[in-house]
Each structure stands twice: as structure tokens, then as C-alpha cells.
Amino acid sequence: MAVSKTEPEQFDVLIVGAGISGIDAAYRLKQRCPGMRFAILEARNRVGGTWDLFRYPGVRSDSDMFTLGFPFRPWRSDLAIVGGDAIRSYIEDTAREFGLFERIRFGHAAKSASWSTATARWTVETNHGPFACRFLYLASGYYDYGQGYRPSWPDEDKFAGLIVHPQAWP
Numbered sequence: 781m782a783v784s785k786t787e788p789e790q791f792d793v794l795i796v797g798a799g800i801s802g803i804d805a806a807y808r809l810k811q812r813c814p815g816m817r818f819a820i821l822e823a824r825n826r827v828g829g830t831w832d833l834f835r836y837p838g839v840r841s842d843s844d845m846f847t848l849g850f851p852f853r854p855w856r857s858d859l860a861i862v863g864g865d866a867i868r869s870y871i872e873d874t875a876r877e878f879g880l881f882e883r884i885r886f887g888h889a890a891k892s893a894s895w896s897t898a899t900a901r902w903t904v905e906t907n908h909g910p911f912a913c914r915f916l917y918l919a920s921g922y923y924d925y926g927q928g929y930r931p932s933w934p935d936e937d938k939f940a941g942l943i944v945h946p947q948a949w950p
């Protein structure tokens with residue numbers, strides 16, 4: 781998508797990522813700092829991060845959900861270990877319940893961030909133009925969403941089967 785604006789949209793806080801961490805941060809901001817202007821920039825078109833990306837059969841948490849879940853919206857199921865779909869739905873339902881969905885800019889990938897001491901603001905460049913904020917909160921996870929790590933193995937070319945990366949399950 782081409783850059784559509786040149787003047788940055790102004791916020792107090794920008795959160796990058798609408799996974800479990802970004803939704804948690806947004807909830808805290810909304811509850812504790814109600815007047816604060818904030819938005820979540822999310823590169824994907826759905827919430828959930830990890831639990832939206834990984835779709836291989838049997839993907840699930842290894843922590844119990846009573847621990848992994850939000851303290852402000854406890855996990856109510858009897859099942860402690862559940863599949864990725866259930867975790868994604870839980871994150872999405874939480875975002876909806878607390879009015880966080882309208883704060884999310886889906887399809888907005890943060891490309892770079894630069895700090896200005898003169899204005900005491902971050903400028904965050906995205907594929908939809910620049911955004912500015914006083915505080916930048918990175919909840920962007922710990923792996924590359926675009927290209928997962930792909931090692932090579934000796935004699936890999938002799939393997940007749942299909943090699944599938946878990947981040948790109950067909």
C-alpha cells in the first residue's frame with residue numbers, strides 16, 4: 781500500500797502489535813489513563829499474533845491457560861492446555877469486550893521509529909504513512925513474521941518429502 785499521508789497522526793502512546801502483549805498493554809492504558817490517546821499498529825489483519833500465525837495441526841500452549849491468560853479476564857474453561865484457535869479467540873474476545881478493537885489499525889506495519897529530542901516525540905513510519913507519539917510500546921513479539929528461520933541440512937536435496945516451516949503451514 782502506498783504512503784497516503786505526510787503529516788503524522790498524533791498520539792500519546794503507540795503500541796506496536798495486537799498479540800496478547802499488545803492487547804494487555806491497551807487494556808491497562810484504557811483503564812488507568814482514560815484520557816490518553818493511543819492506538820495499536822498491527823501489521824496483520826487479525827489480532828492474536830502467535831496464535832493467529834501458527835496454524836499447524838496440534839498447535840497449542842504449553843503453559844496452562846490460567847497462567848497465560850489475562851488477570852483482568854481470567855480463563856474460565858476447565859481445560860488448562862488448549863489449541864491455538866481457542867487462544868486466538870480468547871484474545872480477540874477480550875479486545876472486543878473492552879472496546880480495544882476500534883483502537884487497532886490493522887494492516888499497519890511499523891517500518892522504523894525515530895526520536896526527536898526537540899519535540900520529545902517518536903515518529904513511526906508505516907506502510908500507511910507516519911504516526912507520532914510521546915511513548916512507543918513495542919509488543920511485536922520475538923520472531924520474524926515475514927520469514928521464519930530456515931536452517932539447511934546436509935543432503936537436504938536428497939530428501940523426497942515435503943519440508944514445511946511451522947510458520948507457513950499450507
Ligand SMILES: Cc1cc2nc3c(=O)[nH]c(=O)nc-3n(C[C@H](O)[C@H](O)[C@H](O)COP(=O)(O)OP(=O)(O)OC[C@H]3O[C@@H](n4cnc5c(N)ncnc54)[C@H](O)[C@@H]3O)c2cc1C
Nearest residue numbers: 797798799800801822823829830841842843889890920921
Ligand atoms: C507454538 C507456540 C507455543 C507457545 N506456547 C507458549 C506458552 O504456552 N506459554 C507462553 O508463555 N508462551 C508461549 N509461546 C510464546 C508466545 O509467542 C507468547 O506467549 C505470546 O503469544 C507472545 O505474545 P506477544 O503479544 O508478545 O507477541 P506475538 O504473539 O508475537 O504478537 C506480536 C504481534 O506484533 C505484530 N507485529 C510484529 N512486528 C510488527 C511491526 N513491525 N508492525 C506492526 N505489527 C507488528 C505481529 O503481527 C503480531 O500480531 C508459544 C509460541 C509458539 C510459537
